[in-house]
Amino acid sequence: MADGLVVVSLSVLAGIAYHFVAYDGPGHILDYAKVGAAVALFRWILQHPVSTISSRPKNSLRYQFYLWNAAFLCLLAFAFLGKISGTYSRGTILLFYLSGLPFLILWQEAWKRFVRQGLYSGRLAVRHGLLLGTMAKVDEFRRKYSPGRSGMIISDTVILPEEALEETPESESILNEALRKTIELVRQSHLDDVVVLLPWSATHAVNACADRLMNSPVSVQLGPEAIFDRFSQVHLSRLGPATMLNLIRPPLTRLEVVSKRIFDFCGALALLVAISPLLVAIAVLIKLDSAGPVLFRQWRHGFNQRQFRIFKFRTMTVAEDGDVVVQAVKDDPRVTSIGRYLRRWNLDELPQLVNVLLGHMSLVGPRPHALTHDREYERQIAFYARRHNIKPGITGWAQVNGFRGITDTEEKMRARVEHDLYYIDNWSIPLDVYILALTVLSPKSFRNAH
Numbered sequence: 001m002a003d004g005l006v007v008v009s010l011s012v013l014a015g016i017a018y019h020f021v022a023y024d025g026p027g028h029i030l031d032y033a034k035v036g037a038a039v040a041l042f043r044w045i046l047q048h049p050v051s052t053i054s055s056r057p058k059n060s061l062r063y064q065f066y067l068w069n070a071a072f073l074c075l076l077a078f079a080f081l082g083k084i085s086g087t088y089s090r091g092t093i094l095l096f097y098l099s100g101l102p103f104l105i106l107w108q109e110a111w112k113r114f115v116r117q118g119l120y121s122g123r124l125a126v127r128h129g130l131l132l133g134t135m136a137k138v139d140e141f142r143r144k145y146s147p148g149r150s151g152m153i154i155s156d157t158v159i160l161p162e163e164a165l166e167e168t169p170e171s172e173s174i175l176n177e178a179l180r181k182t183i184e185l186v187r188q189s190h191l192d193d194v195v196v197l198l199p200w201s202a203t204h205a206v207n208a209c210a211d212r213l214m215n216s217p218v219s220v221q222l223g224p225e226a227i228f229d230r231f232s233q234v235h236l237s238r239l240g241p242a243t244m245l246n247l248i249r250p251p252l253t254r255l256e257v258v259s260k261r262i263f264d265f266c267g268a269l270a271l272l273v274a275i276s277p278l279l280v281a282i283a284v285l286i287k288l289d290s291a292g293p294v295l296f297r298q299w300r301h302g303f304n305q306r307q308f309r310i311f312k313f314r315t316m317t318v319a320e321d322g323d324v325v326v327q328a329v330k331d332d333p334r335v336t337s338i339g340r341y342l343r344r345w346n347l348d349e350l351p352q353l354v355n356v357l358l359g360h361m362s363l364v365g366p367r368p369h370a371l372t373h374d375r376e377y378e379r380q381i382a383f384y385a386r387r388h389n390i391k392p393g394i395t396g397w398a399q400v401n402g403f404r405g406i407t408d409t410e411e412k413m414r415a416r417v418e419h420d421l422y423y424i425d426n427w428s429i430p431l432d433v434y435i436l437a438l439t440v441l442s443p444k445s446f447r448n449a450h
Contacts, residue, residue, distance in 0.1 A: 004040035006107050007100065011036025014096035015089070022091060035093060038078065039100075042071040045430075061105065068101045116149075126151035128189065132158045132182050132209065133197025133223065134165070141197050141223055152193065156185045165202040175205055179212040186216045197223040251389050251424045263429055264363050267436075268356035279350060282313055282342065289338040290317060295351055300368035303391045308360040310368060311351035315339025327373075344446065346439070352394045364432040365393025366420035367404070377413055387420045390427070395445070397423035397431075400438035402447045 015032030019025055047067055129152045131138050138157060141147070147154055158181055164174040182194065194216070196209045206222065213220045227247075228234050237246045252260065272279075283294045296314040299307050316334045335343065342348040355361040361368070366387040369377070378384050398404065398419035403412070423431070439445050 002111070003104070003108070004037075004044065006104060007040040007043065008033055008036035010100045010103055011039065011096050014099055015092045018089065018092045018095050027089070027092070032092065032096075035075070035096065038075050039071045039096075042074040042078075043067055046070050046074070064101065064105055064108075068097075068104070072097055127192040128153050128155045129193035129195055130154070130156045130158065130182065130185055130189075130191050131195050131197055132178070133160060133195075134162055134199075135159050137197035137199070137223065140226075141195070144229075145224075147195075155189050155191060158182050158185070160198070160205075165198065165205045167204045172208075175208055176212075179209065183212065183216055186213075186218050191218055193219045193221060195221050195223050200225055252427060256427070259429060260362060260427075260432070261359075263432065264356050264361075267363050268353045272353050272357070275350065278347075282338075282347060282350075285338045286314055286336075290336045292317070299371055300392065301371060301374050301388055302360050302368065303388060305385070305388045307371070308355070310360075311354055313339075313342055313348040313351060315342050315348045346395075346446065349394050356394065360391070362391040362393045363395070364423075364435045365391050365396055366423070367396050367399060367416075368392035377417075380410055381414055381417055383421060384417055386424065387417065390424055395435060395439040396420060397435055400435050400442050400445050402444040404445075404447065 012029055012032045015035075016026045016029065019027030129147065131141065131154055133141075138159065142154075158178050160178050161174060164171050164178065185191070186194065194213055196206065198205050198209070200206065200222070210220065231247045235246050237244050286294050292314055294314060296312045296316075297309045298312075300310045302308045315336060316332075316339060317336060318334050339348070352361055356363055374384075396419075398416040401419055403416040403419055423435075
C-alpha cells in the first residue's frame with residue numbers, strides 16, 4: 001500500500017513538474033493520479049506470480065526494473081485498447097517513467113533500512129519476550145530464528161540446566177526455582193511472551209511450565225522442534241477431541257482442485273476448437289514427411305503416480321516406450337524434417353489438450369517424464385516424487401524458465417524439480433495464466449528444444 005501511494009505521488013509530481021515547465025501551470029492533477037494508480041495496480045498484480053526461486057529475487061534491481069517496465073507496458077496496452085491514450089500528455093508519462101523507478105527504489109531502501117534498524121534497536125518491537133529453556137535450545141533458537149528480526153525483543157533469559165528435565169525431587173526443585181524467577185521477571189518487566197525452549201519429549205518439565213505460567217498474563221509458547229525446519233507449513237488441527245500437528249497437507253484443497261479442473265477443461269476445449277485447422281494441417285504434413293503414425297503415445301506417470309498414455313505429434317522415426325528411452329539431443333538424426341520444426345515451436349505437444357480433457361493432465365503443471373526416467377531420478381533426487389502430487393502439465397514453471405529439453409546431468413534435473421516444487425507450493429489461477437502467456441511469449445520457453 002505504501003509503495004502504491006508513493007507511485008501515485010511520483011506520478012502527480014512528474015505531471016505537475018512537466019506542465020509547469022511546458023505550460024506554466026500545474027495541469028490536471030487528477031489525471032496524473034489516475035495514471036499513477038494504474039501503474040501501481042498493474043505493478044501489484046504482476047509482482048505476485050513472477051517471483052522465482054533464485055534467478056530474480058524480489059529485492060533485486062533487475063526484478064524492480066522488470067516490474068516497472070511490465071507495469072508501463074500494461075498501462076500502454078490498456079490505454080490503447082480503451083482509446084484513451086490521447087487524453088494524457090506523453091511528456092508527463094515519459095517523465096514519470098524515467099524518474100519514477102529511481103525514486104521508488106530509493107524509497108524502498110529507506111523504509112527497509114528504517115524498519116531493520118528499528119527492529120534491531122527495539123524501537124519498533126512488536127512484542128517483548130522471555131526465553132526459558134536449556135542453554136543448547138536457547139542458543140539454537142537465537143541462532144536459527146533471530147527473533148529480533150521478526151519484531152520480538154528478548155528482554156530476559158532463564159536458563160535451565162539439563163538435569164532439571166529429569167523426574168527427580170532435586171530436578172523438580174531446580175525447575176520450580178527457575179519458574180519462580182520467570183514469573184517474577186514477567187511481573188516486573190511487563191512482558192508479552194514466554195517462549196519455552198525445551199525438548200518436547202520432556203513432558204514432565206513442559207507440563208510444569210504450563211501449569212505455573214498459566215496464571216501469568218502472558219502468551220506462553222512452546223518453541224519449535226528441529227523437525228519443523230523440514231516443513232514449510234506446520235499448524236495444529238483437530239479431529240474431534242484430538243489435537244494433531246499437521247506437517248504436510250495436499251498441495252491443493254478440494255475447492256482448488258475443482259477450480260483448476262474447470263479452468264483446464266474450459267481452456268483445453270476452447271483451444272482445441274480454435275486450433276483444429278492447425279492440428280489437421282500438422283497431421284497431413286507428418287503423413288507426407290515420413291512413414292508411421294501421426295500420433296506418438298507413451299506411458300507416463302500422472303497424479304499420484306497413476307499411469308496414462310500421453311499423446312504427442314510424432315516427430316521422430318522411433319517410438320521408444322520401454323526400459324530404455326533415449327532423449328533427443330541437438331541435431332538428433334532420429335528427428336524427422338517436419339518434426340524438427342514441431343519440436344522447435346512446441347507444436348508437438350498440442351495433442352495433449354486431449355489428455356487435459358480426459359483428466360489425465362492439466363494445462364499447467366510439472367512436465368511428465370518417461371517411466372524409466374521417473375524411476376531413475378526418484379533414486380537420485382530427494383522429493384522428486386512430490387512432482388506427482390498434482391496432475392502433470394502441457395507446460396510448466398520449469399519450462400518457461402528455460403529448464404526444458406534434455407536432462408543429461410543431475411544438476412539440470414534438480415533445477416527442474418526445484419521449479420516444479422515451487423509451482424506446487426505456490427499454485428494459483430493467475431500463476432497458471434501467467435505461465436501460459438510465457439509459454440507463447442517468452443524466448444526461454446523455446447530454449448533447448450531439440
